[in-house]
Amino acid sequence: MYRIGIDVGGTFTDFVMLNAEDGHVAYYKRSSSPHDPSEAIALGLAEFLEVENVSAGSIGFLGHGTTVATNMIIERRGVSTGLLTTKGFRDVLAIGRQSRPGLYDYRVRKPDPLVPRRNRLEVDERLAADGSVLSPLDEADVAEQARKLKEAGVESIAICFLHSYRNAAHERAARRVVEKVFPEAYVSISSQVLPEFREYERTSTTVLNAYIGPKMRGYTRQLRSRLEELKVPVQPMTIHSNGGLLSLDTVEELPVLTCLSGPAAGVVGAAALGLVSGIPNLITFDVGGTSTDVSLIADGKPSYTSKREITHLPLKMPMIDIHVIGAGGGSIAWIDHAGALKVGPQSAGAYPGPVAYGHGGTQPTLTDAQIVLQRLNPVAILNGRMAVDREGAWAVIKEKIADPLGMSVEDAAFGMVRIAIANMSRAIRSISIEHGHDLADFTLASFGGAGPLHSSDAAIECGIKQILVPQEPGTMCARGILLSDISRDFVRTEMTLANPTGWGRLRSLFAEMVAEGDAWLTRENVERPLRSFDCVVEARYKGQNHEIRIPMPSEDSGDLDELLATYRDAYRAEYGNVISTRPVEVVNCRVRASGAVPKADLAPVRQEGELDDALIERRQVYFGPDVGWREARVFARAKLPGDERIEGPAIVEEMSSTTVILPSQTFHVDAIGNMIIAC
Numbered sequence: 001m002y003r004i005g006i007d008v009g010g011t012f013t014d015f016v017m018l019n020a021e022d023g024h025v026a027y028y029k030r031s032s033s034p035h036d037p038s039e040a041i042a043l044g045l046a047e048f049l050e051v052e053n054v055s056a057g058s059i060g061f062l063g064h065g066t067t068v069a070t071n072m073i074i075e076r077r078g079v080s081t082g083l084l085t086t087k088g089f090r091d092v093l094a095i096g097r098q099s100r101p102g103l104y105d106y107r108v109r110k111p112d113p114l115v116p117r118r119n120r121l122e123v124d125e126r127l128a129a130d131g132s133v134l135s136p137l138d139e140a141d142v143a144e145q146a147r148k149l150k151e152a153g154v155e156s157i158a159i160c161f162l163h164s165y166r167n168a169a170h171e172r173a174a175r176r177v178v179e180k181v182f183p184e185a186y187v188s189i190s191s192q193v194l195p196e197f198r199e200y201e202r203t204s205t206t207v208l209n210a211y212i213g214p215k216m217r218g219y220t221r222q223l224r225s226r227l228e229e230l231k232v233p234v235q236p237m238t239i240h241s242n243g244g245l246l247s248l249d250t251v252e253e254l255p256v257l258t259c260l261s262g263p264a265a266g267v268v269g270a271a272a273l274g275l276v277s278g279i280p281n282l283i284t285f286d287v288g289g290t291s292t293d294v295s296l297i298a299d300g301k302p303s304y305t306s307k308r309e310i311t312h313l314p315l316k317m318p319m320i321d322i323h324v325i326g327a328g329g330g331s332i333a334w335i336d337h338a339g340a341l342k343v344g345p346q347s348a349g350a351y352p353g354p355v356a357y358g359h360g361g362t363q364p365t366l367t368d369a370q371i372v373l374q375r376l377n378p379v380a381i382l383n384g385r386m387a388v389d390r391e392g393a394w395a396v397i398k399e400k401i402a403d404p405l406g407m408s409v410e411d412a413a414f415g416m417v418r419i420a421i422a423n424m425s426r427a428i429r430s431i432s433i434e435h436g437h438d439l440a441d442f443t444l445a446s447f448g449g450a451g452p453l454h455s456s457d458a459a460i461e462c463g464i465k466q467i468l469v470p471q472e473p474g475t476m477c478a479r480g481i482l483l484s485d486i487s488r489d490f491v492r493t494e495m496t497l498a499n500p501t502g503w504g505r506l507r508s509l510f511a512e513m514v515a516e517g518d519a520w521l522t523r524e525n526v527e528r529p530l531r532s533f534d535c536v537v538e539a540r541y542k543g544q545n546h547e548i549r550i551p552m553p554s555e556d557s558g559d560l561d562e563l564l565a566t567y568r569d570a571y572r573a574e575y576g577n578v579i580s581t582r583p584v585e586v587v588n589c590r591v592r593a594s595g596a597v598p599k600a601d602l603a604p605v606r607q608e609g610e611l612d613d614a615l616i617e618r619r620q621v622y623f624g625p626d627v628g629w630r631e632a633r634v635f636a637r638a639k640l641p642g643d644e645r646i647e648g649p650a651i652v653e654e655m656s657s658t659t660v661i662l663p664s665q666t667f668h669v670d671a672i673g674n675m676i677i678a679c
Helices: 037-052 068-074 139-151 169-181 199-229 248-253 261-277 366-372 390-405 409-430 451-462 473-481 500-523 560-575
Strands: 002-008 012-019 025-031 059-065 081-086 120-123 133-135 156-160 186-189 237-239 245-247 282-287 292-298 308-310 313-315 323-325 331-335 341-347 443-447 466-469 486-497 531-541 548-551 584-595 615-622 629-636 650-653 658-661 666-669 675-678
Touching (some): 002 037, 002 261, 002 473, 025 037, 025 473, 059 261, 059 473, 068 199, 068 308, 081 139, 120 139, 156 169, 156 199, 169 186, 186 199, 199 248, 237 261, 261 282, 261 292, 261 443, 261 466, 261 473, 282 409, 323 409, 331 366, 331 390, 331 409, 366 409, 390 409, 409 451, 409 615, 451 658, 451 675, 486 500, 500 531, 500 560, 548 560, 615 650, 658 675
Parallel strands (some): 002 059, 059 237, 081 120, 081 156, 282 443, 443 466, 629 650
Antiparallel strands (some): 237 245, 282 292, 292 323, 331 341, 466 675, 486 584, 531 548, 650 658, 666 675
């Protein structure tokens, strides 16, 4: 039986296949198909199966990560959406919050709401803050507003009523009315998407779900159809933003959960690899074709957040805390009006892609610069499957960058790399130093197709002493899918004091939420012995506006005093003191329902042989104006002997990525097959 993980990126779609019987792992890449991501999945899977001589019928698991939802939001390619809300709250999306990205920059404009005002309609109903009914739902009014939205040509409707996180009855009744009047519409209700207080964030998240829902459903159905044509016998799973797996049925219902799908899988995989390798503190450095994604892993555990924005639109969902910037292999270099060299955030993507790929690209990219510098193979990549045009890359950098700036082509290309490294390093510092972490205590886990190309420079820039490069790093996100469990987060806003009365209410509420999670795991076909539930609360001192996330004591041994002690310790760690005169208020209760699945084996890997067996060639590589062109040994990653310490400069090539080791660095291969670089 074979387990397959697939990650759909902006430039390449990556595949990892695990033979569950003998532990053999195989890797594959092909160009993505942005017009229809399922096409690259199906074509690449068919090619991969043929290369490995595996029949589709022997696939026992297929999981995939996707950026379809995120890209739809960023590019505003969702459907025309309407909003039904409580009378008086029509403009919540437009008003938003007082905070803004540039406090003193008058040029910064708030993004236009995804739902224009003409499609934001009010309904006569009202709930109190405790969920009691102040004004009953006028179903005739709901029907009338639904008809107006139908006539306006909307395809999807979000329903978000005031305080519905306390009482979902009005929203559920409104959905039944809308489905009767407008059965073709895709309907999202906030009490299902995000039953949590704060009206703006809850409304925004529900609207995002409705905005991408119809097209996401079309994508999942197209994917099912293509896999059925290949005679794949299992239903595919999708990794979502908290690092867990979901069925496609859940994705169609709650597509907003997948907004950081692919990058989350890479963090899950890196955390598992770090623990097995004895390196629990990591900064993940995932550089693909269009973006760089960085995240912090402390003591083997990824950082989580429930507050996120996509193009300044709030998305309030539990997710792995990943910082994303527009810097990747396909990032385009350009000169601004002041004559300064810039790199990104615009990307050449998969098509037309870098000039060197020969697909019609006309703009110089970071990949073109690396090929000019001969850090990337100047003849072919992907183990020789994709030829590259170094002369074309040289010519476009000369025309667009070097000549206008009056410098050599080598220095122009190196300048492009240095600017990208500076941007990447700022992202690394933002999730580490700015949160009180010392980068000297962390190892840089480098993956993605372009991560190992840039990690040696980025580590030196940030003062990081060690780099971990996993096997086939370009497929790490796909590999992480094979290390993920089925999971989903459930949340309820409670707003109760942490006292004996509130303690009883918390126990009762968590019992209800665990039962809800258990029912969901049943629908996901998870066997009962494989189920688990993690319970946490978000609490604050009464009168404050920001919560701290702490574990809920177990029902068997924990009590209220343990909860309060844990909160005080967490508050002291975050802020340096405690406020003993104020009571603690529990705001949100969260349950993560998980179903364990078989994992990819991370057993020790031992490569025998001599270093000379791994030597491919010696190549001139440019390391900057201070060093110039230097001869570097080029090695085949698969043939590197274990534990032998090798001095730079060196280039290590494999199918999915290329690693650069600078002249001042050394590296070796550990027992798990990771390449460890000492900076």
